[in-house]
Amino acid sequence: MVCGMAKKRKKKRGIGTLLFMIPMILFLILLAVGFLFLNRREIVIELNGEDTVNIDYGGTYQEEGASAYYHETMIPFLHKNLELESTDNVNSSVPGHYTVTYTASFKDIRTTKVRKVNIVDPIYPEIKLVSDPDGYTPYGHKYEEEGYSASDNYDGDLTDKVVRTAYKDCVMYSVTDTYGNKTTVSRMIVYDDRRGPEISFPQGSAEEEVFVGGSWYNDYYAEDDVDGDVTEAVKVDGSVDTSEPGDYQLTYTVTDAHGNTSETTRLVHVKVRPNNDGAAGEDSKTIYLTFDDGPYAYTEELLGILAKYNVKATFFTTSAYPAYAYCMALEAQQGHTVAVHSATHNYASIYASEDNYWADFNRQNEVIAAQTGSYSNIFRFPGGSSNTVSMNYNSGIMSRLSQQASAKGYIYFDWNVSSGDAGGTTDTEQVYQNVIAGIQACSRAGVPSVVLQHDVKAYSVNAVERIITWGLENGYHFAALQPGSYAPHQAIAN
Numbered sequence: 001m002v003c004g005m006a007k008k009r010k011k012k013r014g015i016g017t018l019l020f021m022i023p024m025i026l027f028l029i030l031l032a033v034g035f036l037f038l039n040r041r042e043i044v045i046e047l048n049g050e051d052t053v054n055i056d057y058g059g060t061y062q063e064e065g066a067s068a069y070y071h072e073t074m075i076p077f078l079h080k081n082l083e084l085e086s087t088d089n090v091n092s093s094v095p096g097h098y099t100v101t102y103t104a105s106f107k108d109i110r111t112t113k114v115r116k117v118n119i120v121d122p123i124y125p126e127i128k129l130v131s132d133p134d135g136y137t138p139y140g141h142k143y144e145e146e147g148y149s150a151s152d153n154y155d156g157d158l159t160d161k162v163v164r165t166a167y168k169d170c171v172m173y174s175v176t177d178t179y180g181n182k183t184t185v186s187r188m189i190v191y192d193d194r195r196g197p198e199i200s201f202p203q204g205s206a207e208e209e210v211f212v213g214g215s216w217y218n219d220y221y222a223e224d225d226v227d228g229d230v231t232e233a234v235k236v237d238g239s240v241d242t243s244e245p246g247d248y249q250l251t252y253t254v255t256d257a258h259g260n261t262s263e264t265t266r267l268v269h270v271k272v273r274p275n276n277d278g279a280a281g282e283d284s285k286t287i288y289l290t291f292d293d294g295p296y297a298y299t300e301e302l303l304g305i306l307a308k309y310n311v312k313a314t315f316f317t318t319s320a321y322p323a324y325a326y327c328m329a330l331e332a333q334q335g336h337t338v339a340v341h342s343a344t345h346n347y348a349s350i351y352a353s354e355d356n357y358w359a360d361f362n363r364q365n366e367v368i369a370a371q372t373g374s375y376s377n378i379f380r381f382p383g384g385s386s387n388t389v390s391m392n393y394n395s396g397i398m399s400r401l402s403q404q405a406s407a408k409g410y411i412y413f414d415w416n417v418s419s420g421d422a423g424g425t426t427d428t429e430q431v432y433q434n435v436i437a438g439i440q441a442c443s444r445a446g447v448p449s450v451v452l453q454h455d456v457k458a459y460s461v462n463a464v465e466r467i468i469t470w471g472l473e474n475g476y477h478f479a480a481l482q483p484g485s486y487a488p489h490q491a492i493a494n
Ligand SMILES: [Zn+2]
Pocket: 292, 293, 341, 345, 382, 383
């Protein structure tokens, strides 16, 4: 019985052990599998200091370093410090975004960690505006830029990089530095009208002369910087009586729409015309030799021929060949008349407007005054007063110029004997024949001869000596044109 019982207990105990062992083994398997799956092998890099560092441009950057170790998560006591490699591209002298990269490796593992280093430019560019405290923009005008400059602590002069945007009432200026700092400033535009109109005398000047009995045109023009042409608003105080010699003062007053008043005066001298009975001894046997377009290379030679026969002539001069301007002084010294033809002799320019014509005229008269010591009041229109070429540039201009000339006290001379040297012929014999025939025709008609030649044409100058000797042999006399001389006028055709 006992024995049987013991046997029975023994059998019971073997099963219990087995029941205990199975979960144990399962647990160990699980543990092993868990270890295999859960254990992480890793390298940890720890940066000293912040992951992102901001340094002001101009400051110094000090890298604080880092440390690294290897460990396995399921085996806490396994901890191994590692050496680190680092690279960095930090340039603290240039604002920008940089990195410092740390790398560590152990066995087959390699890890990197990056620190961001920003070289910060905290200073914005500065824009300076040039501005006149008393300046303003007239109403209706565009603002005229007074100037500006831009500079930056890092970029230096940034003026060229300024973006300027003009609006109706203000102008915006923006500039961005290398780091991206953007500065914007604005300028308010001050609109105002503080200036009165400008009164001018387009055809004349503030002081003028007119001969008794002549016609004087009260031309004036007023322009306001805001209102434009305000000529009609001009009030004129005073008048000119051309029948009475004397000095007449005129006062011109005009006020613009904003109440700015301008005033100017003009003095007109009405003078007695110089003796106009014709030059002494002038008759149908008088020959006025006239030479246009010079002085030029043949002028001195011509002066020699004239001097040889003591013949006086008239030179309608230009400034086409400025190197020969000195000949005008010789002409005057030798008793010839130095008169105005044109400074430029450019039809398209001088006949485009009366302004242009008189500006060119005055320019030539200044040259004459410089060479001879006095201005001339004698002139010849380029192309003559009957020219039609001026029609291409300004309709009616010859009529107006001839009126203005007499108002200004200038006397123009056309010609009644043409040598043909301006295009009809290039032959000296033909020039001579043309002139002789013309003089004879004038003589028969009972008027003096005013002969047109050009001292810029050698073949024409070469005919002069024969013309003179022929004239002297045939009872003619030569003279230089004077203000009272016979002045043939061709019919104005424009
Ligand atoms: Zn000419």
